[in-house]
Amino acid sequence: MADPLAHFEVVEVNGEPATEAALRVPALNTYGHFTAMQVRGGRVRGRDLHLARLDSATRELFGAGLDGERVRELIRHALGDISDASARVYVHWPEGEKEARVMVTVRPPQTKSDRPHGLMSVPYARPVPHIKHLGGFGQTHYLLAAERAGFDEALLTAPGGVVTEGAVTNIAFWDGSSVVWPQAPSLLGITMALLEPRLPSVRRPVTLADLPSYASAFITNSQGFAPVDRIDDVAFTVDTELMGAVTAAYEAVEWDAI
Template identity: 55%
Template sequence: MEIRNGRVRGLDLHLARLDAATRELFGEGLDGGLVCERVRGALRTAGVTDAGVRVYVHLPPGDGTVRPVTTVIARPPTPEPEAPQRLTAVTYQRPAAHLKHTGVFGQSYHLRRAQAAGFDEALLTGPDGIVAEGAITNVGFVEGDTVVWPDAPALDGITMLLLRRELDRLGLPWVRRPVCLADIPSFDGAFVSNSLGVAPVGRIDELSVPVDVPVVGRLRSLYANAEWDVI
């Protein structure tokens, strides 16, 4: 999560995802108050109110009776990307993709190769070119006035969930349906989202994607104006 002035967007979504994943992996819930306390402690230790924060829940070595441990790491904040993003498609899907987990070698490998080739992000795809997600982002497409998120194994990113909530609040249309690489030229635009914000996509491999798309501008505005929650 990106924290500014001790606040974060979508805190309830972060805590709910951490709790659900902890229940699935370790068979018990995670106290949201404890998470916030640890985050505040990390900020105090670093002497900052702005940071990029990661929360890890893990089992330390033991005899099977140990309880999950919550660890928080605070790093310098990262600004929102300003330039349209360039994506390259790779055949890879994360294991247990619905979880945000530490088994990231595959996606890190493809992201580094993509960046070495002059791209900003890797677009992860499955059999028959089914589009799933980015290596570190969710990807969405624009069809007229409708936002289309791919229906494939992927992490439900907090920014994506926050955007869906804002779209629902305003009665604006979005759908989740299968998207293949062959479908991409038919869309009016594309974007990526993660904790850094929302950015238009300007290129996917050799395909140029329109970036001056009103729906993407609306999404960026919705995210920029989303409520900040005190940690």
């Protein structure tokens, strides 16, 4: 039987190598949240945004915060001598325990392919969308359905065809003068949070019926960003000037030491 953890470089719970007993919590309890980051040279873009996300979600879900310095120490411990990686921090708070249980996973680094991506719209919106929570059955279901249909990502929509976000991404549209981020309940991804103030951005409602009015689009997530060349049967131009501006804005973000 294949080891289910074989694709991980490191899995630690509260700074200790994960045991079978420790893994029972994430295996049997999906009430929790996480953040995902790319580490390069022991640094990460948007470190303080990641820490604030973890603290805020822990307060909302469990009634008490999560100390950022503790999180940084646990990530550093899990990384050890690894300088470049994909790291995730998962938070649970089992009943009866005095503090949140923090699991850190470390895998090889990932970078989003810059090839154009196709998206398939689906009638689904994440519950409690402002939290990067666990147990995303709907997201996984529709993402796999999109991939089976020949697309790269699912575009989640609320009633009336209101565009919210991708299954594992945020999406932005270009109207010729501004980057339009859909104004709808969704997760504020860290890459989106870094790019939005560095680009000529606006937020306004976007529906599926509006898509032909936009010339270009792109998606973002913890691995980076990529242009969109189609949503359903609506084609988009890959605007090299726009993507150049996105690249410049992203590369201008400083890397923070973990």
